[in-house]
Amino acid sequence: MTDEAIPALTFGEEVKARRTALTPTVGQAQLADMADISRNTVSNLERGTHEISNRVKRRIHDALTRLESGDPMESESELIERVIRQRVARDIEVLTEAYPESLFPEDADTPEGRAVAAMRHAYRTAARIARGEDQ
Incomplete structure (x- = not known):
């Protein structure tokens, strides 16, 4: 040796x-x-x-x-994407508040009531998509 x-x-x-x-x-x-x-x-x-x-x-x-x-944490790009998704979802949810149910009840059988209900639904759906819940 x-x-x-x-x-x-x-x-x-x-x-x-x-x-x-x-x-x-x-x-x-x-x-x-x-x-x-x-x-x-x-x-x-x-x-x-x-x-x-x-x-x-x-x-x-x-x-x-x-x-x-055995603990593969998310990469930096995955973290950035997740943070951006959360911010976009939060911003979209704020838009939903622009159509408060107290002023525009969804059950109103009027064109305005149906339009507001559709807007709230669209904003909520967009927020879920931004969070990655509807993929």
Whole structure:
């Protein structure tokens, strides 16, 4: 047995080893999505043809750690989409309040009453769609 040092893995080699060791194996595209980077960045990194910033290294490391722990949290883009959906839903719900039932009762058998009922229904439906409830 010799005392030769075992060469350390490059960051790209470590990423590939950690990614492929997961069960089921995680593809480059899934890792890229979780780290909020492109699949090409992961591919180039694993091949050793691309240097990346420490910020991107941290994102990749955090994504792999979440996957290894079995707790794959949403990516940054998924979080942004969820927050935007919530804001749009809230804004639409505010529009429903522009047609208060006290001023425009839905049960009124008039064209105005039916129109207000239709508007409230449309706004409520739009809010559910914005929240992702009616997909």
